[in-house]
Amino acid sequence: MQLTLEFKGGLELLFGSVKVHQIEVEPSDGKDKLKLQELLIWVRNHLLKERPEMFMKGNSVRPGVLVLINDCDWELLGQLDAVVDEKDTVVFISTLHGG
Amino acid sequence: MGEIDRASPEILKELEALRKANAELLSEISALQKQLQGTVEMSSKPICIDGPNAISLEHNTKFFSQTQHILYGSSSVQESVAPSEAKLEVGSKARANINEETPNSQGISVAHLENDWIYEDVGGCIRKSMGNCERLHNLDPYTISRYSRQLLVPAFGVKGQENLLKSSILIIGAGGLGSPAALYLAAAGVGCLGLVDHDVVELDNLHRQVIHTEGAVGETKVKSAAAACRAINSFLKVNEHYSGLQASNAVNIISKYDIIVDATDNLPTRYLINDACVVMGKPLVSGAALGTEGQLTVYHHDDGPCYRCIFPVPPPPDACQSCSDAGVLGVVPGIIGCLQALEAIKLASGTGEPLSSRLLILDALTTSVQKVKLRGRNHSCIVCGDAPQLSRENLHQFDYEAFTSSLMSDKIPQRKQMLPLSYGVSCKEYKRRCEEGELHVLLDVRDAHQYAISALPNSVNVPFSQLKERVPQIQDLAKGIDLEVEEAYPTEVLAQSLRPIYVICRRGHDSQKTVQFLRSNGFPDTFDIVGGLECWTREVDHHFPKY
Ligand SMILES: [Zn+2]
Numbered sequence: 001m002q003l004t005l006e007f008k009g010g011l012e013l014l015f016g017s018v019k020v021h022q023i024e025v026e027p028s029d030g031k032d033k034l035k036l037q038e039l040l041i042w043v044r045n046h047l048l049k050e051r052p053e054m055f056m057k058g059n060s061v062r063p064g065v066l067v068l069i070n071d072c073d074w075e076l077l078g079q080l081d082a083v084v085d086e087k088d089t090v091v092f093i094s095t096l097h098g099g
Numbered sequence: 100m101g102e103i104d105r106a107s108p109e110i111l112k113e114l115e116a117l118r119k120a121n122a123e124l125l126s127e128i129s130a131l132q133k134q135l136q137g138t139v140e141m142s143s144k145p146i147c148i149d150g151p152n153a154i155s156l157e158h159n160t161k162f163f164s165q166t167q168h169i170l171y172g173s174s175s176v177q178e179s180v181a182p183s184e185a186k187l188e189v190g191s192k193a194r195a196n197i198n199e200e201t202p203n204s205q206g207i208s209v210a211h212l213e214n215d216w217i218y219e220d221v222g223g224c225i226r227k228s229m230g231n232c233e234r235l236h237n238l239d240p241y242t243i244s245r246y247s248r249q250l251l252v253p254a255f256g257v258k259g260q261e262n263l264l265k266s267s268i269l270i271i272g273a274g275g276l277g278s279p280a281a282l283y284l285a286a287a288g289v290g291c292l293g294l295v296d297h298d299v300v301e302l303d304n305l306h307r308q309v310i311h312t313e314g315a316v317g318e319t320k321v322k323s324a325a326a327a328c329r330a331i332n333s334f335l336k337v338n339e340h341y342s343g344l345q346a347s348n349a350v351n352i353i354s355k356y357d358i359i360v361d362a363t364d365n366l367p368t369r370y371l372i373n374d375a376c377v378v379m380g381k382p383l384v385s386g387a388a389l390g391t392e393g394q395l396t397v398y399h400h401d402d403g404p405c406y407r408c409i410f411p412v413p414p415p416p417d418a419c420q421s422c423s424d425a426g427v428l429g430v431v432p433g434i435i436g437c438l439q440a441l442e443a444i445k446l447a448s449g450t451g452e453p454l455s456s457r458l459l460i461l462d463a464l465t466t467s468v469q470k471v472k473l474r475g476r477n478h479s480c481i482v483c484g485d486a487p488q489l490s491r492e493n494l495h496q497f498d499y500e501a502f503t504s505s506l507m508s509d510k511i512p513q514r515k516q517m518l519p520l521s522y523g524v525s526c527k528e529y530k531r532r533c534e535e536g537e538l539h540v541l542l543d544v545r546d547a548h549q550y551a552i553s554a555l556p557n558s559v560n561v562p563f564s565q566l567k568e569r570v571p572q573i574q575d576l577a578k579g580i581d582l583e584v585e586e587a588y589p590t591e592v593l594a595q596s597l598r599p600i601y602v603i604c605r606r607g608h609d610s611q612k613t614v615q616f617l618r619s620n621g622f623p624d625t626f627d628i629v630g631g632l633e634c635w636t637r638e639v640d641h642h643f644p645k646y
Contacts, residue, residue: 008460009392050564053114054418061543064414066458068471075474076127091471093460095410098389098509099276099364
């Protein structure tokens with residue numbers, strides 16, 4: 001499954017300062033959809049370069065990080081149970097406070 | 100009059116009635132004139148009273164003739180318009196009264212009607228409009244000319260401008276976001292603008308805080324910003340709140356305004372503003388910018404979520420970057436601040452669709468603007484939920500700095516001593532050791548882009564984030580082998596034992612962590628240069644650039 005992952009709001013610093021990642025990931029046991037829960041683990045194991053606690057807390061993202069699946073808040077799609085499909089875009093964005 | 104001569108008896112009857120009404124009006128005017136004698140100083144100069152829509156005497160005169168025209172709008176009987184001197188008197192009377200009764204325009208709480216003028220309180224300032232007679236709208240000719248290009252926008256129009264002129268908007272933070280927001284709101288013709296900030300203007304603000312000038316460095320931001328707004332629009336009422344926003348005054352300040360703009364630079368203040376807006380029922384236009392990215396949304400509007408609905412738990416303090424650490428490209432808060440002004444204008448005027456339940460994300464590097472859908476209001480939110488724990492009565496007791504583990508300022512917290520004191524040397528002591536000719540290694544652990552701004556001679560840049568991978572290089576350096584700067588360490592002085600390592604960074608935080616790491620990884624002779632380069636500038640070399 002091909003996905004586009006984007007890290008914004010400073011999160012890219014944890015991913016080698018690369019904001020956009022085109023990834024190829026296979027859902028476990030041959031399903032055609034991938035749960036966000038699985039995707040997060042894949043990201044932690046394959047993409048995350050440093051300070052995992054700045055990206056994740058427990059099995060979810062840390063407070064202050066929004067997850068957007070195809071421009072929609074993952075809370076509206078089932079959070080960790082939300083599923084992604086071929087060619088979907090998932091954005092991880094840290095809330096900013098500066099001004 | 101030829102047309103009227105040929106007109107039907109009905110029209111002639113109507114004309115007679117109008118003439119009668121006009122005669123009554125004229126006698127009323129002359130009565131007022133008598134009353135006024137000796138009380139009004141007649142002047143041909145425009146007089147401005149305090150208030151967003153105060154109208155000069157000159158404008159009054161024009162306004163009155165306009166109103167007369169509206170009164171007799173469909174008739175072609177132009178001669179029934181009263182003599183202009185008399186009209187001037189009525190305008191003056193109204194002004195004389197407002198001057199007598201409300202010397203500083205503060206303290207009037209309800210609208211009151213007088214001589215067909217309505218005076219109403221808009222955020223502590225008096226707005227004046229025509230009442231008690233048929234009218235198309237409340238805009239006088241000056242106002243129409245001034246905002247004509249906005250009135251011509253069909254989606255905004257007269258109604259939008261009238262609403263805007265009546266509105267009061269509070270901008271919290273007169274910095275990178277607040278600067279453009281205040282400038283545009285002042286120019287657009289809001290009734291009343293409140294400015295909150297407790298900082299003074301600094302040199303490193305000027306690249307993005309465009310409301311302040313070089314001459315304002317050292318002045319309070321509120322004073323500087325208020326002066327700029329008044330220079331743009333003398334009809335605008337500007338309230339200056341120098342105290343900054345705290346849990347103790349937030350509800351009181353926010354209660355005085357219709358719309359709140361969050362243009363602050365720190366996390367605890369963002370939670371505080373959100374909570375105060377929710378308990379006072381005010382829509383909140385929230386913007387943020389850092390580096391080359393910006394974010395914008397409207398909270399607590401139209402059953403949309405509040406800040407706490409989206410972020411019930413604050414991020415860890417290490418995840419919160421500030422402009423003074425991470426930098427910010429000036430135009431980025433400029434864009435977001437302008438968008439905040441736009442959202443505030445939309446809310447105040449009732450135009451368009453405010454950005455509620457949606458988030459705008461700006462990426463300046465790719466010039467991408469993304470708009471995403473956010474969750475709705477969280478019914479278990481502790482401030483806007485169905486059983487809220489925070490209220491206007493108890494909000495002042497909430498400890499926002501403790502809640503977020505960060506300060507209500509983007510100022511850098513005091514350096515914390517994490518190492519035993521014996522692991523550190525002062526900047527002066529380090530300089531002395533250099534002058535004595537001590538062979539050593541100077542590691543600068545800042546990121547490469549910071550190192551490029553300014554660095555001490557003979558320092559080697561090993562960014563803190565690369566420390567682990569670059570231990571072998573540090574080993575070589577300590578042995579006196581420098582692959583990049585070989586001539587600095589002639590081979591004849593190569594020592595068997597390791598040279599001492601001194602570590603420096605910007606403010607003396609990462610350098611301590613580096614010393615800790617190196618000491619427990621085979622480099623016992625490693626020392627922190629206490630306070631970093633900022634301290635070096637203060638104590639050793641005033642010309643070393645501070646950034
Ligand atoms: Zn809420």
